[in-house]
Amino acid sequence: MTLTFRLGASFDRERAKRAIDRAPAGWVATFRPATRSDEQNRKLWPMLEDIRRQVPGMAEFHRDDIKLRFLNKLGVEMRWLPELEGVGAFPVGLRSSTLTKDQFSLLLELLFEFGARHGVVWSDPAEKAA
Numbered sequence: 314m315t316l317t318f319r320l321g322a323s324f325d326r327e328r329a330k331r332a333i334d335r336a337p338a339g340w341v342a343t344f345r346p347a348t349r350s351d352e353q354n355r356k357l358w359p360m361l362e363d364i365r366r367q368v369p370g371m372a373e374f375h376r377d378d379i380k381l382r383f384l385n386k387l388g389v390e391m392r393w394l395p396e397l398e399g400v401g402a403f404p405v406g407l408r409s410s411t412l413t414k415d416q417f418s419l420l421l422e423l424l425f426e427f428g429a430r431h432g433v434v435w436s437d438p439a440e441k442a443a
Contacts, residue, residue, distance in 0.1 A: 319347065348410065349417035357409065357417075359437045360424045368431045380409060383427075387420050 318329040361376040393402040
């Protein structure tokens with residue numbers, strides 16, 4: 314069984330403390346920054362699609378591949394594994410779902426900056442107003 318608590322209001326913190334007090338000996342409690350929000354994630358995909366459709370040379374890439382290019386630019390740690398036949402390697406470990414909210418904000422800023430340099434017109438009405 315896994316319990317996750319988002320530490321916000323004092324009520325949330327009290328629930329987490331009670332869970333710690335009740336946990337059997339040997340269990341592990343982990344505290345980490347919150348990962349990206351659903352709102353941040355909902356912004357990402359239309360922005361990637363806008364870039365894919367409007368920036369020359371990007372149409373040949375899938376949105377996931379464009380996302381990986383921006384994650385690499387962000388400096389997210391990447392690992393390489395050898396291919397099965399031992400010829401060449403491929404990247405693993407680049408996942409936006411593991412980014413903290415701050416890291417994800419930086420990723421969105423990279424997209425905005427790149428889009429601005431390439432004249433991207435954002436399809437999301439909130440981005441048009443920004």
